[in-house]
Amino acid sequence: MADENVAHEGHEAVVHRHEPPKSFIRKYIFSLDHKVIGVQYLMLALAAVLVGMTLSILMRMSLTWPDMNWPLIGQIKPDQYLALLTIHGTMMVFFVLTTAPQGGFGNYFLPIQIGAEDMAFPVLNMLSFWVTLVGFIVLIFAFFVDQGAPIGGWTAYPPLSAIPSAGPGQGTGMNLWIISIAIFCVGSLLGALNFITTLLNLRAKGMSLMRMPLTCWAWFTTAVLALLAFPVLLAGGVLLFLDRNLGTSFFVPAGLYIKDVIQPHSGGSPILWQHLFWFFGHPEVYIAILPGMGLTSHILSTFARKPVFGYRAMVFAIFAIGLLGFFVWGHHMFISGMSPYSAMAFSILTLSIGVPSAVKTFNWIGTLWRGKIRFTTPMLFALGFVSLFVAGGITGLVLGQTSLDLPMHDTYFVLGHFHLVMGVAAIFGMFAGVYFWFPKMFGRFMSEKLGRIHFWITFVGVYSIFVPMHIMGIVGMPRRYSRFAENGQQIYLFLENLHPLVLFVTIAAVITFATQFIFFFNLFWSMFKGKKCTVNNPWEATTLEWATTSPPPHDNFAGVPPVVYRGAYEFAVPGAPKDFIMQTEPDGAAEVEEVASGNGHDGHKH
Amino acid sequence: MGTMVTSTERVAQKKIGVGGGKRPVGPNGGPGGNGHGGDDAFGRFSPSKYKIGIWVALASVTMLFTALTSAYIVRANSSNDWKPLDAPLLLWLSTALILASSLTFEIARRALKRGNSALYNRWLMLTVLLGLGFLASQLFAWRELVAQGIYMASNPHSSFFYVLTGAHALHLLGGILGLDYLLLRSRRAGLEDHGEEKRQAMASSVALYWHFMDGLWIYLFLLLFLWR
Numbered sequence: 001m002a003d004e005n006v007a008h009e010g011h012e013a014v015v016h017r018h019e020p021p022k023s024f025i026r027k028y029i030f031s032l033d034h035k036v037i038g039v040q041y042l043m044l045a046l047a048a049v050l051v052g053m054t055l056s057i058l059m060r061m062s063l064t065w066p067d068m069n070w071p072l073i074g075q076i077k078p079d080q081y082l083a084l085l086t087i088h089g090t091m092m093v094f095f096v097l098t099t100a101p102q103g104g105f106g107n108y109f110l111p112i113q114i115g116a117e118d119m120a121f122p123v124l125n126m127l128s129f130w131v132t133l134v135g136f137i138v139l140i141f142a143f144f145v146d147q148g149a150p151i152g153g154w155t156a157y158p159p160l161s162a163i164p165s166a167g168p169g170q171g172t173g174m175n176l177w178i179i180s181i182a183i184f185c186v187g188s189l190l191g192a193l194n195f196i197t198t199l200l201n202l203r204a205k206g207m208s209l210m211r212m213p214l215t216c217w218a219w220f221t222t223a224v225l226a227l228l229a230f231p232v233l234l235a236g237g238v239l240l241f242l243d244r245n246l247g248t249s250f251f252v253p254a255g256l257y258i259k260d261v262i263q264p265h266s267g268g269s270p271i272l273w274q275h276l277f278w279f280f281g282h283p284e285v286y287i288a289i290l291p292g293m294g295l296t297s298h299i300l301s302t303f304a305r306k307p308v309f310g311y312r313a314m315v316f317a318i319f320a321i322g323l324l325g326f327f328v329w330g331h332h333m334f335i336s337g338m339s340p341y342s343a344m345a346f347s348i349l350t351l352s353i354g355v356p357s358a359v360k361t362f363n364w365i366g367t368l369w370r371g372k373i374r375f376t377t378p379m380l381f382a383l384g385f386v387s388l389f390v391a392g393g394i395t396g397l398v399l400g401q402t403s404l405d406l407p408m409h410d411t412y413f414v415l416g417h418f419h420l421v422m423g424v425a426a427i428f429g430m431f432a433g434v435y436f437w438f439p440k441m442f443g444r445f446m447s448e449k450l451g452r453i454h455f456w457i458t459f460v461g462v463y464s465i466f467v468p469m470h471i472m473g474i475v476g477m478p479r480r481y482s483r484f485a486e487n488g489q490q491i492y493l494f495l496e497n498l499h500p501l502v503l504f505v506t507i508a509a510v511i512t513f514a515t516q517f518i519f520f521f522n523l524f525w526s527m528f529k530g531k532k533c534t535v536n537n538p539w540e541a542t543t544l545e546w547a548t549t550s551p552p553p554h555d556n557f558a559g560v561p562p563v564v565y566r567g568a569y570e571f572a573v574p575g576a577p578k579d580f581i582m583q584t585e586p587d588g589a590a591e592v593e594e595v596a597s598g599n600g601h602d603g604h605k606h
Numbered sequence: 607m608g609t610m611v612t613s614t615e616r617v618a619q620k621k622i623g624v625g626g627g628k629r630p631v632g633p634n635g636g637p638g639g640n641g642h643g644g645d646d647a648f649g650r651f652s653p654s655k656y657k658i659g660i661w662v663a664l665a666s667v668t669m670l671f672t673a674l675t676s677a678y679i680v681r682a683n684s685s686n687d688w689k690p691l692d693a694p695l696l697l698w699l700s701t702a703l704i705l706a707s708s709l710t711f712e713i714a715r716r717a718l719k720r721g722n723s724a725l726y727n728r729w730l731m732l733t734v735l736l737g738l739g740f741l742a743s744q745l746f747a748w749r750e751l752v753a754q755g756i757y758m759a760s761n762p763h764s765s766f767f768y769v770l771t772g773a774h775a776l777h778l779l780g781g782i783l784g785l786d787y788l789l790l791r792s793r794r795a796g797l798e799d800h801g802e803e804k805r806q807a808m809a810s811s812v813a814l815y816w817h818f819m820d821g822l823w824i825y826l827f828l829l830l831f832l833w834r
Contacts, residue, residue: 120655189666197659201652227666235673242769247759250681267685267762272677279673 017559018117030130032122033554037129038108039441044133045100045430046520051140052091055084057513060506066483079168081482082151086169087142089154090177093284094184095136097426101291102226103132103191105433106219108441110195112545113213115204115562117555120197124190131187139180142173150174153480155277158251158270162243163258178241185234188226195223204544206564210315211583213543213568214308217315218294221322222287228326229283236276243268271336278329285422286325289389290318292429293360296382299432300364302541303379304371305579307569310363317356317363324353334405343402350400357393361386372572372579376539377451381432384459385425391463392421395470410480413473416466424462431455434523439538443550444530450522454515461512468501540580543568547584653807660811664818667777671822674773675829678766682833689761693831696747700740701827704778707736708820711813718809723792730789733816737782744775763830770826778819784812 021027028036061068062076062084069075076084107125111118119125142149150173152161164171199220203212239250243265251273252265301308308314330338330346364386373379395417399405408414431454438446477484477495490496537546544564548557562584570581682688714729748771751764758768788809 121659193659193662193666196662197655200658201655227662228669231666231670232673235670235677238769238773239674239677242758242765248765249687249759249762250677250765254685254687267681267687269680269684272680272684275680276673276677 017553018555020554030126032118032126034107034111034119034122034125035441035552035556037125038104038106040129041099041103041107041132042105044129044136045096045104048091048095048099048136049427052088052096053513053516055088055091057509059084059088060509062482063484064502064506066485067487076482078482079151080148082153082167082480083143083149083169083173085480086151086153086177087139087149090139090181092423093154093288094181095132095139097288097422098184098188098226098284099132100430101295101426101433102195102219102222102287103129105215105295105430105437106195106222106291107191109437109545110216110219111198111202112548112552112556113216113543114199114202114207115544115557115564116198116202117557117561119194120201121194125194128187128190128194131183131190135180135183135187138176138183142169142176142180145172145176147171148173150177152177155281156240156273157277158240158243158268158273159253159256159258159263162240162252162265162270163256163263164244165261166258175241175244178237178244182234182237182241185230185237188230192223192227192230195219196227199223204562204564207544207583210312211564211567213294214297214311214314214318215291215294217318218290218292221318222290225283225287225290225322225325229280229287232276233280236273236280239276240273271333274333274336275329278332279326281332282329283322283325285418286322288422288426289429290322292385292426292432293318293389295429295433295436296364296385297360297367298543299378299382299436300367300386301569301571302436302539303374303376303382304368305374305571306367306371307567307571308363309366309369310359311567311569313359314363317359320356321353321360324349324356328353331400331405334402335409340402347400347402351397354393354397357389361390376435377446377448377455378432378436380452380455380459381428381435384455385428385432387459388420388425388428388462392417392419392425392466396421407476408473410478411473412469412477412479415479416469416473419469420462420466424466431458431519436539437545438523438526438530439533440545440550440552442527442530443533444526444528445533445538446522446526446530450518454518454522457515457518458512461508461515464508465505465512468505472498472501537582540578542570542580542582544583547582653803656807656811657814660814664815667818667822670773671770671826674766674770678770678829679833681762681766685762687761688763690763690831691751691756691767693827694747694750696743696750697827697831700743700747701823703736703740703743704820704823707733707740708817710736711816715809715813718806727789727792730785730792734782734785734789737778737785737816741775741778741782744771747771767830770830774819774823774826777822781812781816781819784815788812 020033021031027033031037031040058073058076059081061070062081067075107119147168147170150156150161150169151167152170152174156174156177160166161170161174164174199212199216239248242248243250243252247264249265249268251270252263252268253270254266254268256263256265297308297314328346328350330342331350334343334346395413399408399414399417435446435451438444472495473479475495475498477498484491484495484502485499490499533550536549538550539546544562545552547562563586564583565586566581566583568583570576570583572579573581710729710733714726714733717723717725717729748768751767756764758765788805791805791808
């Protein structure tokens with residue numbers, strides 16, 4: 001504000017280019033460029049998702065054939081199953097669902113979409129990536145220490161997680177888990193700080209808040225959620241660490257026996273951890289899904305060749321979801337013995353999230369309605385996102401009600417619900433992002449043919465995996481159990497009839513897993529051999545990232561700051577020469593059109 | 607041309623609509639611009655960047671201590687092993703030191719505004735010393751408790767005492783690093799673009815953080831020894 005008077009030499013573009021650093025290390029490793037950091041985040045998430053997926057396949061194998069001696073890994077024992085489960089959850093939630101949509105795409109495209117040269121604090125940006133990477137490495141280490149990885153689940157409920165002698169992996173492995181998560185919190189906070197400051201402070205001339213692409217709104221809201229949620233997890237993690245290592249009693253109750261040994265702790269409250277954890281944990285769900293929502297709006301509009309239906313409503317819906325997300329954590333704890341009155345309050349608030357979610361879904365359909373839809377691969381994944389979000393979200397309304405949650409809690413129903421809505425839907429958002437922005441990031445197209453094959457198998461695959469889980473849950477199959485059969489004998493008679501379904505899910509999971517390698521191949525092959533993208537704007541989109549070269553230069557706009565004249569989604573503007581008007585196109589052009597088409601005005605009357 | 611016919615009116619309507627507002631861009635980033643107008647981008651120095659950054663960082667610090675406070679309150683009421691400590695006398699010294707440091711920081715900033723660099727450096731140095739004095743005083747308060755046999759795990763109140771004061775001390779250490787950075791920078795201020803402006807902006811951001819740490823300490827003191 002202070003330099004408002006100084007800043008205006010006029011409209012002529014002042015070119016002061018920033019050259020990229022010359023040395024390899026400064027350019028690609030310890031880079032300050034938000035684009036390089038974004039790609040680094042994406043690569044980290046790619047590594048993490050490979051680990052996470054592999055673990056989930058191992059879990060399915062163990063569930064379906066519990067007595068099998070597998071080559072190389074041998075039989076998967078119950079405590080190993082729990083370790084797989086813990087690391088799968090942690091890896092996916094933190095290092096994939098939080099890292100890729102926000103750290104990856106957000107880092108790469110937020111500055112470009114608002115017309116900035118880089119993030120507000122490039123050094124912090126670099127630090128946030130390297131800190132996150134250290135967290136990842138520490139978590140991987142947990143597999144290789146004495147007694148292996150922790151078995152407490154990604155929620156790390158005490159007292160199990162607070163007592164080192166409680167089980168294999170609860171010693172060093174659990175400590176490493178806490179350290180990894182604490183490091184991750186710090187990294188995310190640095191990132192969130194950067195996102196918020198950048199968006200508030202570095203927008204290009206004319207880029208008012210309500211002209212921003214919805215992706216930017218989504219990243220911004222996500223950053224606010226991360227900023228306010230991660231400190232709470234950090235606080236909880238510190239207290240848990242002290243309980244484990246310095247003998248304090250924040251979470252460990254008095255008179256606790258573990259393996260017939262009474263524990264020295266007194267008077268702590270395990271429920272306190274649940275409150276701290278889920279106060280973070282519920283916003284975390286939206287941290288994972290909101291960027292996907294923003295991107296879906298963006299892509300639907302681009303490929304339906306229509307403006308986003310109800311832009312302002314979309315912005316408010318994102319905000320409402322983010323805000324409400326902070327007041328519903330109790331719905332994860334209905335069976336913790338909370339007062340029915342608090343449960344009622346949490347339940348009503350939870351169900352009310354259905355309203356902004358429905359607004360978003362309605363507006364997505366409104367955007368598609370009578371559009372000239374182009375079924376490209378990114379569009380398919382965005383449509384898949386809508387489908388999965390609805391399918392997974394609708395069971396949220398079931399689980400949000402205390403009376404239904406009580407029998408359903410900790411069954412496969414919950415598993416099916418959250419995997420669809422926050423897991424796979426968010427992943428579809430990322431796929432859409434990769435296919436959509438790949439030409440911009442690497443100057444080459446990904447193969448559409450492979451993309452379509454990838455989409456259809458994955459789409460059918462994930463439904464085949466997670467819809468049956470709802471049925472298993474209704475029958476009463478408990479989650480987190482490592483064994484339902486032993487020596488060929490069913491342990492729980494009432495689950496006997498489910499075996500074919502369990503087998504079906506496993507087969508679907510293996511096929512879907514295998515299909516992802518088509519994607520990996522497509523990704524890396526296209527990076528070097530894909531069809532060249534020589535134009536700035538291959539999708540005929542409107543936002544600023546398409547106004548610069550593919551890939552963008554080091555300072556994004558080659559030293560010429562973009563000026564924004566209009567909203568983000570001006571598709572199919574009547575009377576315009578093309579069916580899209582970029583944000584950088586000055587008003588003049590459209591004004592002329594208006595005059596030109598003026599004579600048709602009275603014709604409209606009949 | 608049928609499409610064009612319907613169109614004009616819809617274009618006219620769009621002027622009110624949001625997604626497609628066609629407001630002209632004025633010299634200052636246009637009416638579309640807002641408080642922090644985006645035209646600071648591209649190599650231009652923006653002092654508000656530091657201010658926004660610090661406020662955002664303080665929001666997250668607030669959440670950290672809010673979480674610890676809620677844990678404190680829940681834990682205090684969840685069992686009968688809560689035995690509040692008496693405040694070590696040294697904490698009053700700490701309080702005096704940190705209050706004084708806020709004062710010296712403000713004097714330093716006033717000197718900077720008047721352009722008196724030497725005075726600024728001197729008062730800044732004093733602020734650093736007072737900050738270090740605060741940390742030392744906290745450390746001695748801890749040692750005093752340890753001498754009485756009160757450890758981290760002795761009872762829940764002592765656990766919270768160590769956690770809260772420790773977390774605050776860590777954050778204050780960050781503030782001291784910030785002050786050191788200001789001292790280092792003030793040597794180079796004249797050498798770069800916007801040197802003076804940048805120095806002012808950074809000083810006021812670090813000051814904001816420092817005063818927040820001051821207020822946070824008062825809050826923690828009250829929470830720990832008044833709440834019980």
